[in-house]
Amino acid sequence: MDDIHEYLLSSCPSISKVICCIFLCILLPLGLCFKNTSKAPSYWIFFGTFPDLLWNCNRMYEKCAEIFLSLGKGSFYIDGPMFSKLRYLVTCHPQNIEYILKTNYNNFPKGEDFRDVFEILGDGIFNVDSDRWRIQRKMAHAELSSRELKTLVSNTSFKVVEEQLVPFLAHAAAQGIAHDINVILGFGRYENYLSIELPSNELAEALDDVPLALVYRSMMPTVLLKLLHRFEIGEERKLKNAQKKIHKIVEDYICQKEKDLVAGVKSYDLLSTYIKALDDETSTVSSLHKKEIFLRDEMINFWIAGRDTITSGLIWFLWLVSTTPAVQTKILEELNLLSSHSKNSREKETGSSTTGKWPWIFGSEDLKGSVYLHAALCESLRLYAPLPFNKKSVAKKDQLPEGSTVEPGMEIMLSFYSVGRMPWIWGEECLEFKPERWMTENGKLITEPISKYFPFNIGPRTCIGKDISFTMMKCVVAAVLFKFHVEVVKSPVVCTKPYINLHMKNGLKVNIKKRTI
Numbered sequence: 001m002d003d004i005h006e007y008l009l010s011s012c013p014s015i016s017k018v019i020c021c022i023f024l025c026i027l028l029p030l031g032l033c034f035k036n037t038s039k040a041p042s043y044w045i046f047f048g049t050f051p052d053l054l055w056n057c058n059r060m061y062e063k064c065a066e067i068f069l070s071l072g073k074g075s076f077y078i079d080g081p082m083f084s085k086l087r088y089l090v091t092c093h094p095q096n097i098e099y100i101l102k103t104n105y106n107n108f109p110k111g112e113d114f115r116d117v118f119e120i121l122g123d124g125i126f127n128v129d130s131d132r133w134r135i136q137r138k139m140a141h142a143e144l145s146s147r148e149l150k151t152l153v154s155n156t157s158f159k160v161v162e163e164q165l166v167p168f169l170a171h172a173a174a175q176g177i178a179h180d181i182n183v184i185l186g187f188g189r190y191e192n193y194l195s196i197e198l199p200s201n202e203l204a205e206a207l208d209d210v211p212l213a214l215v216y217r218s219m220m221p222t223v224l225l226k227l228l229h230r231f232e233i234g235e236e237r238k239l240k241n242a243q244k245k246i247h248k249i250v251e252d253y254i255c256q257k258e259k260d261l262v263a264g265v266k267s268y269d270l271l272s273t274y275i276k277a278l279d280d281e282t283s284t285v286s287s288l289h290k291k292e293i294f295l296r297d298e299m300i301n302f303w304i305a306g307r308d309t310i311t312s313g314l315i316w317f318l319w320l321v322s323t324t325p326a327v328q329t330k331i332l333e334e335l336n337l338l339s340s341h342s343k344n345s346r347e348k349e350t351g352s353s354t355t356g357k358w359p360w361i362f363g364s365e366d367l368k369g370s371v372y373l374h375a376a377l378c379e380s381l382r383l384y385a386p387l388p389f390n391k392k393s394v395a396k397k398d399q400l401p402e403g404s405t406v407e408p409g410m411e412i413m414l415s416f417y418s419v420g421r422m423p424w425i426w427g428e429e430c431l432e433f434k435p436e437r438w439m440t441e442n443g444k445l446i447t448e449p450i451s452k453y454f455p456f457n458i459g460p461r462t463c464i465g466k467d468i469s470f471t472m473m474k475c476v477v478a479a480v481l482f483k484f485h486v487e488v489v490k491s492p493v494v495c496t497k498p499y500i501n502l503h504m505k506n507g508l509k510v511n512i513k514k515r516t517i
């Protein structure tokens with residue numbers, strides 16, 4: 001026995017050398033040479049479908065849509081390397097999405113993996129499940145749908161557009177409007193980030209380092225992720241530093257707001273209402289533990305929720321409109337009509353003439369009657385959903401409506417980006433930017449929910465910020481298009497960037513000119 005033991009010990013180095021040699025000389029080349037191309041994505045022995053995914057990680061949203069198109073169906077699996085237990089179902093099938101987000105929603109929580117990837121969201125609403133989520137959702141829903149918040153959104157959008165965006169555009173090109181608005185809604189701070197000198201914005205800069213790291217985290221096998229996290233390698237180091245900075249800045253904001261409230265300074269914003277609610281024993285959130293951390297994380301969640309989503313929505317919209325003259329003309333016709341109605345009623349109210357006032361800024365009330373503009377925004381979000389995918393885990397084995405089986409341990413990726421690009425979902429002209437899709441024959445907006453439209457999620461976790469997003473986006477695009485001519489500078493093919501939000505690789509270069517008519 002001892003002999004055998006001794007033999008094994010002495011031969012260990014050579015055994016490991018032999019294993020390494022076999023792996024390097026036989027298994028690796030075999031794995032890299034032999035793939036099953038009948039499957040989409042390509043399946044490599046030993047490595048699963050992972051090489052295909054890594055190879056295309058720079059254009060993964062487009063790649064998913066291509067796979068769905070080549071398969072002619074709405075689901076496919078991604079298998080991790082051998083022994084990794086990594087298995088994803090990627091789906092864009094509307095019935096599957098509805099089943100996961102709505103019909104059997106309890107079987108598809110966000111899960112621990114989601115929390116690990118989106119650690120930056122802490123205990124905020126995006127990151128919690130079950131009872132805790134119900135408490136936070138109730139409070140967030142009440143606050144975001146309150147009359148006070150809607151008024152704040154309208155007034156702030158108007159103010160930021162009038163005082164910052166329009167003067168800025170008159171001087172140069174557009175950038176990052178959504179951020180300003182969100183800092184005001186969340187924290188009640190009005191900062192002049194769009195002044196012509198473009199002052200630095202530490203909160204935005206810290207957050208800019210986050211999304212790429214999150215994309216890598218979403219794709220990485222857990223073991224590797226833990227290793228990179230433990231030793232703070234690459235994107236993980238950036239993420240950790242960004243998180244520290246964001247926490248510090250938001251904690252400072254909270255501290256200042258608490259002092260203001262004690263000093264009796266009156267202001268309406270989400271932070272003030274949350275601070276008051278946490279102190280109020282009758283409020284639902286007062287039962288939550290670790291109140292300071294909850295407050296910090298919830299504010300970060302709101303800020304993230306509205307920042308990149310709106311920016312992304314606006315950029316893709318402006319690009320689509322600027323490159324589709326027929327749509328632009330119809331939007332301008334509608335804005336002309338709305339502005340003359342509003343001018344008349346403002347003149348009646350104030351008794352003074354509005355003629356010659358430049359620029360004319362639309363308030364959210366002026367834009368309530370906009371049908372074509374609203375339809376164009378819906379259509380742009382259909383093609384370019386600002387959150388291009390959603391991630392869910394599986395509690396119990398289940399069969400999805402289109403037939404795929406999912407089981408615990410698997411992850412599900414809902415590809416919202418692909419939904420808008422499937423001819424079998426949106427028709428042969430699915431890639432065309434056609435606001436008319438959202439209008440009835442007699443020119444009215446289609447208001448009933450459409451069962452294949454998911455940019456704002458559906459079901460119990462549907463976006464709470466949808467209405468205010470339309471208010472903000474309409475104010476911005478109306479001001480930009482009505483008074484400025486946005487001309488896209490010819491650039492390489494426009495494509496997406498591997499971010500959590502849908503951004504344009506290389507950004508959008510435009511020339512801005514004042515409109516003369």
Ligand code: HEM
Nearest residue numbers: 302305306309310313386387455456457461463464465469
């Ligand atoms: C064009 C703009 C926006 C789009 C496309 C959008 C889209 C979405 C989507 C897809 C979700 C589901 C995320 C998930 O399940 O992980 C979501 C959730 C949410 N959104 Fe939005 N959003 C937008 C703007 C906003 C704004 C301005 C706010 C407000 C500050 C906001 C607040 C929220 C909140 C609080 C949730 C979490 C709901 C929950 O988990 O119960 N969103 N949004």
